[in-house]
Amino acid sequence: MTLKLSKLDNTLNLFCPRITCPYYQELDNIITKDGVYTTKGDGVPRQMFCCKKGNHRFSETGYSDLFGKHGSFKDYEQMCKLSCYGLSTDAIADVLDKDSRTIATWQRGVANKSNRFHNVVCLSITLTVLFIQMDELWSFLRNKNNPLWVFVGFEVDSRFWMNFELGSRTTHTATKLVKRLKDYIGIPFQGTPLKVTTDKLAAYKNALQSVFTDTAYVYLQIVKKRIKMRLVTVKKCFVQGSQDDFQGKTQNTSYIERFNLTLRQRVSYLQRKTLGYCKKKSNFTGILWINLFDYNYRCHHKSLRLPLTRQGTSKFQKKWTHRTPAMAMGLTQESLTWRFLFVAPILVTH
Ligand SMILES: [Zn+2]
Numbered sequence: 001m002t003l004k005l006s007k008l009d010n011t012l013n014l015f016c017p018r019i020t021c022p023y024y025q026e027l028d029n030i031i032t033k034d035g036v037y038t039t040k041g042d043g044v045p046r047q048m049f050c051c052k053k054g055n056h057r058f059s060e061t062g063y064s065d066l067f068g069k070h071g072s073f074k075d076y077e078q079m080c081k082l083s084c085y086g087l088s089t090d091a092i093a094d095v096l097d098k099d100s101r102t103i104a105t106w107q108r109g110v111a112n113k114s115n116r117f118h119n120v121v122c123l124s125i126t127l128t129v130l131f132i133q134m135d136e137l138w139s140f141l142r143n144k145n146n147p148l149w150v151f152v153g154f155e156v157d158s159r160f161w162m163n164f165e166l167g168s169r170t171t172h173t174a175t176k177l178v179k180r181l182k183d184y185i186g187i188p189f190q191g192t193p194l195k196v197t198t199d200k201l202a203a204y205k206n207a208l209q210s211v212f213t214d215t216a217y218v219y220l221q222i223v224k225k226r227i228k229m230r231l232v233t234v235k236k237c238f239v240q241g242s243q244d245d246f247q248g249k250t251q252n253t254s255y256i257e258r259f260n261l262t263l264r265q266r267v268s269y270l271q272r273k274t275l276g277y278c279k280k281k282s283n284f285t286g287i288l289w290i291n292l293f294d295y296n297y298r299c300h301h302k303s304l305r306l307p308l309t310r311q312g313t314s315k316f317q318k319k320w321t322h323r324t325p326a327m328a329m330g331l332t333q334e335s336l337t338w339r340f341l342f343v344a345p346i347l348v349t350h
Contacts, residue, residue, distance in 0.1 A: 012120075014049065014345050017062035021054040025347055029053045042072040047343075052133060060343040064113075067224035069105060071098075077338045079106050084294040088268045088276060104283065111286035114293040116346050121182040121331055122162070128330065129185045130157040131195040134177070134204055136169060137263065139270055140277040140282075148278065150270070150288070150337050151177045152263070154256045158328035161259070161292055166285060175204035178211045185215070193218050195246060197253050200224075205239060218245040222253050266291055297326045297336040304328045 014031035016023050023029045030052035036045045037059060071079075075096065082092045093100035109169040128208065133154050136267040141148040149169045153162040163180045167173035185194070193216040198204040208219060218241025225233045236251055264270045267287055269278040276282040300322035308321060324335045 007228065008032055015056070015347065016051040016054055017345070018051070018058055019057065021051060021056065023051060023053040026053075032311060044073055057284075062343045064342045067337065069109060070102070071106060072256070073339055073342060076106055076110065076342060079103060080290055080294070080338050083107060083290045084158055084266055086266050086268045086271065088295070089283070091268075101310040107283070107286050110341070111289040113341055116348075117344055118163075118289075118292060118296070119342060120286050120346055121326075125331060126186045126279060127155070127160075127162075127184050129155050129162075129181075129194065130192065131250060132162070132197075134174075134196070134198045135253060135254050135256040135260060136201065137260055137270060140170075141284075142279055144277070148281070148284070149173065150284075151323070152256065152261075153181045153257070154259055155176055156250075156255045156328070158325050159255070159259075159304060160325040160329045161296050164287075164288055164292070166281060167202070169201070169204040172205040174201075174207035178204075178207040182215065193241065195250060196220070196226050197222060197246075199253060200237070217241075220246055220251060222251075222332070248309065262295070263291070266295075293336075293341055295325065297324055297332065297341075298338070299324060300335060301325055301328075 007336055013027060015025050015027060018024060032050050032052065034048045034050035034057055037048050038045045048057055049060065049062075050057050057139070075098075078096060079092055082095060087095070089103050090100050093103045096103070097107065133156055135152055135154075137150045137152065139150060140146055141149050148166060151167070153164070154160070155162055162184060163177060165173050165177040165180070167176070184264055194212075196204075196208065196217055197220045200221050204217070205221070208217065216344045219239040220241070221237040221239055223235040223237055224231060225235070264272065268276045269284050269287060301324060303324040304325065304327075305320040306323065308318060310317060310319065322335075324331045324332070326336075327334070
């Protein structure tokens with residue numbers, strides 16, 4: 001496996017993933033590359049490693065949670081891609097000709113890995129965060145009398161989906177989200193205070209006040225008033241800071257609202273006016289983690305592309321360099337693949 005992560009090379013250390021080895025997950029071990037092995041099943045070459053202290057070889061699949069779950073990397077990859085097109089577990093099971101319980105197990109495995117990967121990345125590298133927007137999306141749990149809210153935190157300049165939290169529409173849930181965001185930010189960028197905009201929900205205000213005690217931030221609430229579904233007025237309420245702190249196109253919540261649309265499109269549980277709402281909360285969290293990896297690390301984001309200086313007048317010349325949100329954030333140098341996630345060496349906590 002080649003590490004395509006610029007700042008992460010020191011974080012994603014190789015370790016011995018064999019649970020029976022006495023040097024299991026020990027970090028002062030020496031792990032070296034030791035040839036390539038091609039399986040008969042899918043014909044995809046696997047990197048082999050050598051555990052020097054334990055004196056044995058192991059394959060990169062040892063780093064995969066899905067190892068031994070009776071599917072090939074190709075199956076897992078297809079399952080992940082289908083999960084990011086708004087298909088339900090049953091639909092994916094039908095397409096791939098598997099049992100829906102098998103698909104659910106795979107989804108849990110990938111979701112777990114994506115969660116740990118994202119946390120390792122964001123906690124070991126201090127993110128450059130200048131502008132956060134937060135919003136919540138409604139959905140249901142089990143039946144339509146039981147609302148469930150998805151709180152989302154989003155970094156505007158890099159379009160990076162920082163984290164999310166599921167729960168009731170209360171300060172409690174908002175606080176949990178804001179705490180996670182704070183862990184990722186660490187000490188904010190020198191000089192300029194962190195910009196935050198949200199809608200009028202009081203939960204954010206309370207959460208920010210209780211969590212961002214030693215962080216300089218300016219906070220703007222966008223209060224939208226609707227009469228019979230039609231937008232009548234938009235009021236800006238500067239809770240912390242003033243007009244001058246929000247320069248340019250920052251006095252809005254447009255970016256997160258556009259992102260919400262992407263999410264509703266891609267997560268079947270969030271599709272409106274359908275029966276596809278979630279029956280089990282852990283499945284919902286799982287799908288969101290799979291989508292988080294896809295959105296942040298794998299997919300190019302159109303508004304993040306950079307123009308290339310054109311030489312010559314050829315019609316077929318490349319015009320843009322495409323970037324993923326993680327690239328814009330400076331975490332990776334190119335877009336990652338599903339396979340990269342499967343075999344990424346991340347320590348397991350038991
Ligand atoms: Zn070993």
